[in-house]
Each structure stands twice: as C-alpha cells, then as structure tokens.
Amino acid sequence: MQYILASQSPRRKELMGLFHIPFIVRTADIDETMDPGKAPFDEVARVSLAKAEAVERQPEDVVIAADTVVVCDGQVLGKPVDEQDAFRMLSLLSGREHQVMTGLTVLRGDQRVVCTEVTRLRFRTLTPREIWQYIRTGEPMDKAGSYGIQGGGALFAEAIAGDYYNVVGLPVCRLGQILRTVAPEWMEEEK
Numbered sequence: 001m002q003y004i005l006a007s008q009s010p011r012r013k014e015l016m017g018l019f020h021i022p023f024i025v026r027t028a029d030i031d032e033t034m035d036p037g038k039a040p041f042d043e044v045a046r047v048s049l050a051k052a053e054a055v056e057r058q059p060e061d062v063v064i065a066a067d068t069v070v071v072c073d074g075q076v077l078g079k080p081v082d083e084q085d086a087f088r089m090l091s092l093l094s095g096r097e098h099q100v101m102t103g104l105t106v107l108r109g110d111q112r113v114v115c116t117e118v119t120r121l122r123f124r125t126l127t128p129r130e131i132w133q134y135i136r137t138g139e140p141m142d143k144a145g146s147y148g149i150q151g152g153g154a155l156f157a158e159a160i161a162g163d164y165y166n167v168v169g170l171p172v173c174r175l176g177q178i179l180r181t182v183a184p185e186w187m188e189e190e191k
Contacts, residue, residue, distance in 0.1 A: 003183075006055045006065035011150065015170040016064070019179070021186050023064075028054030032067065040071045040101055045116045048103030062183045063107040068169045070145025072098035077145040086135050086146040087128075093145065093156075095125035100145070100167045106178045113178045117171035119162030121149075126156060 003023035005016055016023055030050050034043040044067050052065035070077040072092055080086035099118050106113045139153070140146035147153030149160075149167040165172045179186055 001060040001062070002058070003186075004055055004057055004061055004063045006051045006063055009066075009169055011148075011169045012066060015165055015168060015172055018172055019176070019186065026055040026057075027051075030054050034069070034076060036076070040069055040074075040076050041116050041118070043076075044069050044101045044103035045105070045114050046103070048105040049112075049114050052105040052107045057107070059109045061108065062179070063105070064175065065105045065107075066102050066170050068100060068102040068144050068166075070098055070100055072096060072145075079142055079144055080140060080146045083135050083141075086140045087131055089146040090126060090131045090134070090140070090156075091128075093123045093126075093147075094131070095123060097122045097159075098145070100162075102166050102169065102171050104171055104174060104178070106175070106182050108182050111182050113182060115174065115178075117163060117166045117174050119160065119164070119166040121157050121161075121167065122159040123156045124158040 003021050005023050005025050006028060008027045028051050032047050047067040048065045052063045055063055057063050077089045080089060097120060099120055102117050104115050134152050137152055139148050139151050149157060163171045163173050
C-alpha cells in the first residue's frame with residue numbers, strides 16, 4: 001500500500017509532511033479547465049477527482065488530490081497568465097472579501113471521498129505601488145488569485161475565517177478526518 005499525492009505543488013508536498021506518512025508523487029496530465037457555467041464549488045471538486053482518477057494506482061493505494069481556486073464576486077481567479085493579469089487580480093481583491101476553494105479527493109479501492117473546503121479572507125486596501133512590488137518578487141505568478149498566503153501575500157490578509165492551510169492549497173484538517181476513515185492505519189497507536 002502506498003500513499004500517492006496526485007500533485008506537483010511544492011506547497012502540497014510540504015503540507016503532506018504534517019501527516020508523518022511516507023508518500024510518493026504522481027501527477028496526471030488532465031485538462032483542468034473549469035466550466036464557467038457551473039459553480040466553482042462543484043467544479044473544483046470535479047477537477048480534484050479527475051486528477052485522482054488519472055494517476056496509476058493499485059486498489060490498496062490511497063490517492064490524495066486537490067485543486068484550489070480563488071473566487072471573488074463569483075469570478076474564478078486561477079493562476080495569472082502574466083504580470084498584468086496578476087495586477088488585475090490583486091486589484092480586484094484589494095479591500096474586499098473573497099473565498100479560497102479547494103476541491104479534495106481521497107481514493108482507496110472502491111472508496112471515494114470528494115469534497116470542497118472553503119476559507120474566507122479579507123484583504124486590506126492595497127496601493128498600486130505595493131501590488132507591483134509584490135508582483136516583482138515573482139511569488140504571485142504560480143498561485144491561484146496571484147498571492148501566496150504563506151509568503152508575501154500574508155501582508156495583505158487582514159482577516160481569515162476557516163482553514164489557513166486550505167489557502168496554502170491543502171485543507172489538512174479535513175484531509176486528516178477523511179484519512180481516519182479511508183486509511184485508519186496511518187493513525188494507529190504505538191504499542
């Protein structure tokens with residue numbers, strides 16, 4: 001039996017370390033495009049399921065997959081395509097509340113748990129200058145919503161409600177609850 005993380009995200013790999021279980025990484029080449037006519041809450045879960053189902057596994061293996069988006073006023077903010085796009089996203093988030101949604105899937109044999117974790121954040125009002133300073137660090141360019149809460153984006157968040165780690169990209173509290181039922185051996189007590 002292996003634990004398989006179906007993600008190449010360095011942040012998700014780091015968060016998996018919190019579980020103190022050995023795992024391997026296998027990524028799937030899937031189309032992660034979301035249907036704009038459907039609810040982001042449902043679409044992010046669908047994409048996480050597609051990632052999990054696409055990786056090679058044995059029936060006893062535990063596959064963990066996630067997909068994260070930022071949503072502001074119903075608009076899905078994925079990873080920016082360039083610096084102007086990052087500026088547009090951060091300007092939209094400035095002084096406003098938004099949601100971070102992570103679709104999470106855990107597969108093992110016939111068991112399949114798919115859910116979406118939502119965390120609400122509020123950014124303080126940002127000046128164009130500080131947005132550009134942040135963009136020039138390069139940090140926003142590979143992150144949904146153009147910010148990393150675990151990095152320089154922490155300077156912008158004045159309020160957060162929900163799982164902080166969900167904003168980083170993996171809702172570890174929810175994942176731990178799921179693993180207790182799908183793969184209880186990871187929590188076996190030492191004798």
